[in-house]
Amino acid sequence: MEKKTALITGANAGIGLALADRLLTEFPSIHLCLACRSKSKAEEAQTMLKEKHEEADICVLLVDVSNLESVYRAAEAIKKQYKHIDYLYLNAGIMPVSSVDWSHFWQCLFSSKCVDMFRTGDGLLKQVDGVTTDGMKQIFATNLFGHFALLKKVNSVLGGANRTTQVIWTSSSNAKKSAFMLSDIQHQHGSEPYSSSKYATDMISVALNERFNQQGIYSHTTCPGLVMTNLTYGILPSWFWTLLLPLLILIRIFTPTMNYSPYNGSEALVWLAKQPPQGIDPMCKYHSRLNWLGNRYVEPKKVNSNFIFLNYLFEIQLQLDVDISIAQKAYEELDKMETAIHKGIKLS
């Protein structure tokens, strides 16, 4: 049997690192490529993984997904090194937050929106954005566009006549339809750039399936739930989260999204790698869950709904609803943007 290859962006920390560890346990002979922006952090992760999995075949690839020149260089290196990639995990991501809206928190706590607030974090965080050296919005460039450009450039080593590739995105239940606008795809004007980038991620995943399933490329989107990583430590300090642990365990009775550890959070990402991709519903987002007994499981949830009446009845579904035609347009928009930018960047 041919050896499988997995590439993970943002593999040096949090969910990406836990995923790398779990893939090595599930598939001991797998070749893992840790695609990270920091050489020292990537090598530290590589050493740590090799200590735990002595026979592991791991390499490091440097890529800053928010910098297109870096993405193009990484794509060239990937095409030189690999004939085929089996699993492409597009996981690197950021969520810069300036503060928590505590008054909104107290208001929601005693309302019907309480469980949903803990599930999605909707309206609780003041999201802030920056601008990359390419002049793009930072969150859009990191969470979505850099990954899109990478995908486009390594297309020749994905899928194929007798082989498949699974593209697996780390999205979020914070994805929000009303935060996204096709005319402002980078989210230059709104106040929810993270929610917009993750909604766009879900749409691009749907559009990728429409376009590339016939070439053996399958795209799946996931949500790891609430997980303690550098991302959440940027919202509240780690000691505060540690104090909150008993409360989060209690909240698990009402919502199975309080995964806490990156290990639990990577459940859906690992589970997908074990499924034949042809059998996975492309219109679902795959959520890592932890029930109140501490058992992990994966819950597929539709990203679209055909029941227009029910859509309006349940506001939550409206927040997620992915329209295939809008998804296609979003794909075309990104494709055009990438083509225009690529012309301006010449690699020496």
Ligand SMILES: NC(=O)C1=CN([C@@H]2O[C@H](COP(=O)(O)OP(=O)(O)OC[C@H]3O[C@@H](n4cnc5c(N)ncnc54)[C@H](OP(=O)(O)O)[C@@H]3O)[C@@H](O)[C@H]2O)C=CC1
């Ligand atoms: N934690 C949570 O509760 C949730 C997280 N997610 C998503 O999970 C994914 C992983 O996040 P998580 O593990 O929590 O957070 P971490 O901050 O722990 O990990 C993020 C990883 O992405 C890397 N990264 C960030 N920016 C870039 C960049 N420009 N180029 C290359 N790599 C980059 C980081 O590298 P470095 O160490 O160098 O910064 C790090 O390896 C994200 O997409 C996030 O949106 C979704 C839902 C919930």
Ligand SMILES: CC(C)CCC[C@@H](C)[C@H]1CC[C@H]2C3=C(CC[C@]12C)[C@@]1(C)CCC(=O)[C@@H](C)[C@@H]1CC3
């Ligand atoms: C006393 C309370 C327990 C304090 C916690 C309140 C909030 C800071 C959290 C409640 C739900 C959390 C959450 C996220 C961040 C922190 C909260 C808003 C996310 C938005 C983090 C990133 C994601 O992608 C989402 C899936 C998370 C959803 C829940």
